[in-house]
Every structure is written in structure tokens, then in C-alpha cells.
Amino acid sequence: MIVWVIAGLLGLATGLRIGWALVNKQSLVSAAMILALGSLGLVAALNWEPLTLLIDTLVRWPNVSTVLSQVALISCAAGSCVMITSAASERAPAVIRRIAVVQYGIAALIAALTLVAFFTSPQQPEMAPQEYLRRNLGSGAMTVSWLLPLLYVMLALTLVAWAGMRHSNRTRRGRALFVFTVGVALMVLASAFFLLRAVGTTEFIGVGAAATLLGCAMLVVASGSLLPSVEDWFGARHELRVIQPLLDELSRRHPNVGIGVRPRGPLLFRVAEQMSMISDALYLEATRALGDHTVGEDFDDDAGTPDVEPEEQARRIAEWIDNGRQRPGDDADATFPGPHWLRQPPSYSDREWILAIADQYRTLENRVSVSSS
Incomplete structure (x- = not known):
């Protein structure tokens, strides 16, 4: 239930961004934000066990939903990184687009290597995502399919958190960026815990606690993404009430x-x-x-x-x-x-x-x- 609440909030935030992009001129920042939120919503949905089993059955490859979650997390990190660097950059639009293409290219390469490493590894019995992580994150199972994506996600989201904190302020958009950045920082922390588990340091935190932290991070990111729309709606309702008497009088005249x-x-x-x-x-x-x-x-x-x-x-x-x-x-x-x-x-x-x-x-x-x- 909690997974679907998180996925629903992220899906709602993605839908609002898509609607805003359709009404206004499409931009690199909007596309990156849609990719980041949609991918994070997919991560949440793929951790629902009935959906995990359904996808694994359709693809006929056990635990394939887990590697799809990794790819979605890489896409989220890439979209977030492109979004924050494009919004904060003062370079020419052509240069910003080239930088975004390079960032997407790096993410696509890491995602491809992750998929190749997964499908070339021996198949394992079907199991829940959390159990799969518990069995495969450790010194005996440290492969490129875990180390490379975790390093990329942690480094990319660290850049997002740093830039987000720099550009947060007391404006409506600045407050939303701050909440979004707090969620990204929690994702960095969860990625760091998973990375520690991957290299064999297991005494700090378990897989279940790291997964819970990641879920909290996704919830905070969804809240930060929805905050501008919520504030805009309440602010617009208040402004309509303020201007209505003056508008009625001037419309009469x-x-x-x-x-x-x-x-x-x-x-x-x-x-x-x-x-x-x-x-x-x-x-x-x-x-x-x-x-x-x-x-x-x-x-x-x-x-x-x-x-x-x-x-x-x-x-x-x-x-x-x-x-x-x-x-x-x-x-x-x-x-x-x-x-x-x-x-x-x-x-x-x-x-x-x-x-x-x-x-x-x-x-x-x-x-x-x-x-x-």
C-alpha cells in the first residue's frame, strides 16, 4: 500500500509536469524533470511484489524487475542531473543541450553495462526484490551490475543535492527545490548504504533499513515536486478572492x-x-x-x-x-x-x-x- 502511495504521488507529479509542458513551450528542464519523476515512480512500482512477479513471468527471466529498477534509478539520476545543471547554467542553449546529451549518453552506457552484466550472470530462483538484494549485495557477489550503477547514482545525485542547496531560497519555487533536494540527499544516503553493503561492509545498516530510507526519500522527492502546484493552487484561490471585489466594480463600469x-x-x-x-x-x-x-x-x-x-x-x-x-x-x-x-x-x-x-x-x-x- 505504501509503495503505491509513493508511486501514485510520483505519477501525479509526473502528470502535472507533462501537462505543464504541453500547455507551455517544451524545454530541456521540463523533459529532464519528467524523466526523473517518471523513473522514480517506476522504481517504486517495480518494488510491489505482485507486479515484480508479473514482469518476471512475462519476460521469462527471474528477478528481471530488479535490474529494471536499477535502470530506472539510473534514469532518475540522469534526469535530475540534467534538470539541475540546465536550470542553473548560464551558458548558451546550444552548449547546455550538448552537455545534456553527454550526461544522457553516460547514463545510457552505464544502464547498458548493467543490463549486460545481469543477463550474462547465471539465473537465480525467483524471489522478492528485498530478498534478492540481501542475497546479492555482498563481498561474494560484487559485480559491475551493482558497483557501477550505485557509484553513478550516488555521484550524480550528490551533484544534484549540492546544486539544489545552492539555489534554494525563500521563494515559492525555491522552497520546493529545497524539499526536492532533501529527498535527493536521502537518496544519496540510501545509495551509500547500498554501496557499503555491496563492498561487504554489512555492519552499518541492513538492506531493509536502506530500502525504507529510499522509500522515504522518494516520498520527500514527490512532495517537493508537488509543492509548487499545491502552493500555486492555494495562492491562486487566495488571489482570486482578493481581486474579485475590484474586478466586479470595474467590470460594472x-x-x-x-x-x-x-x-x-x-x-x-x-x-x-x-x-x-x-x-x-x-x-x-x-x-x-x-x-x-x-x-x-x-x-x-x-x-x-x-x-x-x-x-x-x-x-x-x-x-x-x-x-x-x-x-x-x-x-x-x-x-x-x-x-x-x-x-x-x-x-x-x-x-x-x-x-x-x-x-x-x-x-x-x-x-x-x-x-x-
């Missing part, structure tokens, strides 16, 4: 702004689309308030943003919109603070500035509702 809008689709796209509608409506409101003047000319002057705190600037814009709701007409236009007040502060992005204005407007609307009741 300028209904043509929403013509042609398709509200269905990914939640993040809907938020971006509605923020674009708010931005257009604010421009139209400023144009009407200025009368004969044009907003574009006023935005091109050197007045800059007002010398006030961003919260105060957003509050003034929100009060102007609120005045138009309570006293529509020239009285509201007279309270327009000026086009330069609509410019976002240097420390704000377009998205953050719309959210700041919408948040101040919602606060004003709630205050009016409470006082009237």
Missing part, C-alpha cells in the same frame, strides 16, 4: 473589457487574465478622469512614482475607485490623484501591484459594509 475572455482553463491563467482586465479598466478610468488629457502622455513624463510608501499609494488608488462607487461622476473624478500614482513602485511587479490595490479596495469595501450594517 467597463463591461466591454471582459469581451472575448475565456474564464475556463488553468487557475493561474485565469488569475493573470483577470488582473489584465483590472489593469485595462484602471487605464480607462484614468482616461475618463483626465478628460481631454491622455494617460499615455502623462505616463511618459519624468514625475516618477509618488514619494510615499507603496501601501499608501495603493490605498489612494483604492479610495479613488471607492469614491467612484459611492459618488459616481465629476466628484469622483476630482479625487483622482494623478496618472503617476497608478505606476507600480520599483519593488513591485505588475502582478503584485494589482494585488496591492485590490487588497486595499477589499479592505475599504469590508469597512463600509461593516459600518452600514
Whole structure:
């Protein structure tokens, strides 16, 4: 059951990455992430004993699912390594692609050697994956089919963990990368324990404990991969609630702004689309308030943003919109603070500035509702 939970989470993370790649332009990083997560999900699935027995029976070679798990783990390490090196590299795209091809080539060679070593070895009786590891990881069974893939996985994932820690930060993507990197570090630790077992040092940890550690590592990797999507969904829901009052008011004043809008689709796209509608409506409101003047000319002057705190600037814009709701007409236009007040502060992005204005407007609307009741 736990194996399928891990495999399901990794499959969900892989599916989300595939969906994101289909919606957006496919990239080397996305393809590498899909390969890494999909391969790790395959590792989890192949350790489910009924599936292991089914594959061994279909292939007619005992314990073949174990070597397939090794190949999948090599693919995971290669995909993770390509993903982190491509995302962190500042080289030209052509150079990054060449480096990725070299990394995939090395992984393919090691996977091929692992398969050759397995199929040229004498067949053994059918057994559970954990029992197979316990019997074959030891000084008497130290072959290239174990040493080479374990060394590659450990070295590649060590590079991923090092680069991941370097680029982790407090942003939404940085937090997800940190969780992903913690899972990769646990995989490095599990690989090191398996390697110690392979060279005959068995007193440190058993195969069962190492396999449990690997399962925990896969669970953490899956959590880190899903974290951005979960945070994006909750963040988008919160942003929709924040901008809804301002959007409703501006849509009432300028209904043509929403013509042609398709509200269905990914939640993040809907938020971006509605923020674009708010931005257009604010421009139209400023144009009407200025009368004969044009907003574009006023935005091109050197007045800059007002010398006030961003919260105060957003509050003034929100009060102007609120005045138009309570006293529509020239009285509201007279309270327009000026086009330069609509410019976002240097420390704000377009998205953050719309959210700041919408948040101040919602606060004003709630205050009016409470006082009237």
C-alpha cells in the first residue's frame, strides 16, 4: 500500500509536469524533470511484489524487475542531473543541450553495462526484490551490475543535492527545490548504504533499513515536486478572492473589457487574465478622469512614482475607485490623484501591484459594509 502511495504521488507529479509542458513551450528542464519523476515512480512500482512477479513471468527471466529498477534509478539520476545543471547554467542553449546529451549518453552506457552484466550472470530462483538484494549485495557477489550503477547514482545525485542547496531560497519555487533536494540527499544516503553493503561492509545498516530510507526519500522527492502546484493552487484561490471585489466594480463600469475572455482553463491563467482586465479598466478610468488629457502622455513624463510608501499609494488608488462607487461622476473624478500614482513602485511587479490595490479596495469595501450594517 505504501509503495503505491509513493508511486501514485510520483505519477501525479509526473502528470502535472507533462501537462505543464504541453500547455507551455517544451524545454530541456521540463523533459529532464519528467524523466526523473517518471523513473522514480517506476522504481517504486517495480518494488510491489505482485507486479515484480508479473514482469518476471512475462519476460521469462527471474528477478528481471530488479535490474529494471536499477535502470530506472539510473534514469532518475540522469534526469535530475540534467534538470539541475540546465536550470542553473548560464551558458548558451546550444552548449547546455550538448552537455545534456553527454550526461544522457553516460547514463545510457552505464544502464547498458548493467543490463549486460545481469543477463550474462547465471539465473537465480525467483524471489522478492528485498530478498534478492540481501542475497546479492555482498563481498561474494560484487559485480559491475551493482558497483557501477550505485557509484553513478550516488555521484550524480550528490551533484544534484549540492546544486539544489545552492539555489534554494525563500521563494515559492525555491522552497520546493529545497524539499526536492532533501529527498535527493536521502537518496544519496540510501545509495551509500547500498554501496557499503555491496563492498561487504554489512555492519552499518541492513538492506531493509536502506530500502525504507529510499522509500522515504522518494516520498520527500514527490512532495517537493508537488509543492509548487499545491502552493500555486492555494495562492491562486487566495488571489482570486482578493481581486474579485475590484474586478466586479470595474467590470460594472467597463463591461466591454471582459469581451472575448475565456474564464475556463488553468487557475493561474485565469488569475493573470483577470488582473489584465483590472489593469485595462484602471487605464480607462484614468482616461475618463483626465478628460481631454491622455494617460499615455502623462505616463511618459519624468514625475516618477509618488514619494510615499507603496501601501499608501495603493490605498489612494483604492479610495479613488471607492469614491467612484459611492459618488459616481465629476466628484469622483476630482479625487483622482494623478496618472503617476497608478505606476507600480520599483519593488513591485505588475502582478503584485494589482494585488496591492485590490487588497486595499477589499479592505475599504469590508469597512463600509461593516459600518452600514
